[in-house]
Amino acid sequence: MFTRRDFLQNLTMGVGFTAVAQSLISPAAASPVLSNTKPAQKLRVAIMGLGSYGTRVAEAMEKCELAELTGIITGTPAKAEAWKKKYNIPDKNIYNYNTVSQIKNNSDIDVVYVITPNSLHHKHVIQVANAGKHVICEKPVADNAKQAREMIAACNKAGVKFYVGYRLHFEPHTRELIRMREAGEFGKVMFMENGSGFKIGDPTQWRLKQELAGGGALMDVGIYCINGARYGTGEEPTWVTAQEVKTDPVKFKEVDETMTFQLGFPSGAIANCSTTYNFNGLGGLRLIGSSGFAELDPAFGYGxxxxxxxxxxxxxxxxxxxxxxxDGLADCILNNKPDPNMTGVEGLKDMLVIDAIYESVRQGGKKIMIGKV
Known part of the structure; x- marks a missing residue:
């Protein structure tokens, strides 16, 4: 049996990981599992919010088989001009935050990817839904579960699809972990330990402002721990206890700095999670079952x-x-494939946990029961 100790010893001897594309990959392990028949036309995407992550998505889409960037929404004219030239975007497909409703009449755009600051997601998703376009919203989906429910309702009313940017749901190692868990290869999942965090820089950035971020490390990267615990166990947590540590009350005056929390699941499994804006090196997932284990480290970064x-x-x-x-979401939309646990409801489930975590902190670490969808 290959043990965790063997793994660590191999690392110290310089035995790294080699990405070997397998000739036969199960549906849960491929990334993404694209349909055999490609649609006549690619999914046409507009990005709302041209910051660092919007830029990353746009650059990545240049390699997509099923999706293409056809429009942008920005409040910065200089960015609009630069993106227009770089991605050959026509003027009629360039919008600002006051003209979002006009997208309704643009047949060059099928879906809008909302990548604005967290606390603007609620407003912008509803705007896009009202314009009759499908929506992808970056995580966290909203500031709280109440907002998430309103966003889901707006998309349902408009008859548009609503996804959350849980990119790891199409990442091969993550999908393989889920496949193994679903196949029972770990036995009964007993325990999970997840961590996600980094040392945040510029103290004036929007992520440290409550009005734009909605919260701190928990909202931004701690959500990976929550989502990882959920897909690692295949269950929805029923209770949480949580603690907050703040070593710099000036820098983190408006948002949380470091949070630890414990999740309990119906089967008896527990998850111990940590998230921070105060130090680097926190980014792994560990799953322990009755007959096996899995470790991803790093588990949540860009790779x-x-x-x-x-x-x-x-x-x-x-x-x-x-x-x-x-490409995976384009396949779902264009070929009507089943949604890969990335819908607005998936985002709501994480927000229910986040709401309970903050309530536990407010009550001094008290055990809080988590609301249901």
Whole structure:
């Protein structure tokens, strides 16, 4: 049996992970699993919010097979001009935040990817839905569960699809972990330990402002721990206890700095999670079952994701996450494939946990029951 100790020893001897594309990959392991028949036309995407992550998505889409960038929405004229030239976007497909409703009459745009600051997601998703376009919203989907419910309702009323940018749901190592769990290869999942964080820089950035960020490390990167615990166990948590540590009350005056929390699941499984804006090196996932284990480290960053299980190294393909996500979602929309647990409801489930975590902190770490969808 290949143990965790074996894994660590191999690392110290210089045995790294090699991304080997397998000739036969199960549906849960491929990234993405595209339909055999390609649609006559690619999914036409407009990006709303041209910041650093919007730029990353746009660059990744240049490699997509099923999706293409055809429009932009920005409040910065200089960015509009630069993107127009770089991506050959016609003037009629360029909008600002006051003209979003006009997208309704633009047949060059099928879906809008909302990548604005967190606390603007609620407003912008509803605007896009009212314009009759499908929506992809970057995580966290909203500031709280109430907002998430309103966004889902707006998209349902408009008859448009609503996805959340959980890029890891199309990442091969993550999909393989889910496949193994669903196949019972870990036995009964007993325990999970997840961490996600980094040392944040510029103290004036929007992520440290409550009005725009909605919260701190928990909202921004702690959500990966929540989502990872959920797809690692295949269950929805029923309770949480949480603690907050703040070492710099000036820099983190408006948002949380470091949070630890514990999740309880119906089967008896528990997850111990940590998230921070105060230090680097926190980014792994560990799953322990009655007959096996899995470790991803890093588990939540842009890659390359690396992993090992009781069967040995996870030699899954290395992909550009955003390319895989956009091709995968395009396949779902264009070919009417089942949604890969990335709908607005998936985002709501994480927000229910986040709401309970903040409530537990407010009550001094008290055990809080988590609301249901």
């Amino acid at each position: 390359p994701i690396k992993g090992v299980t009781h069967k040995g190294p996870m030699n899954q393909p290395i992909v550009t996450h955003q390319t895989a996500q956009m």
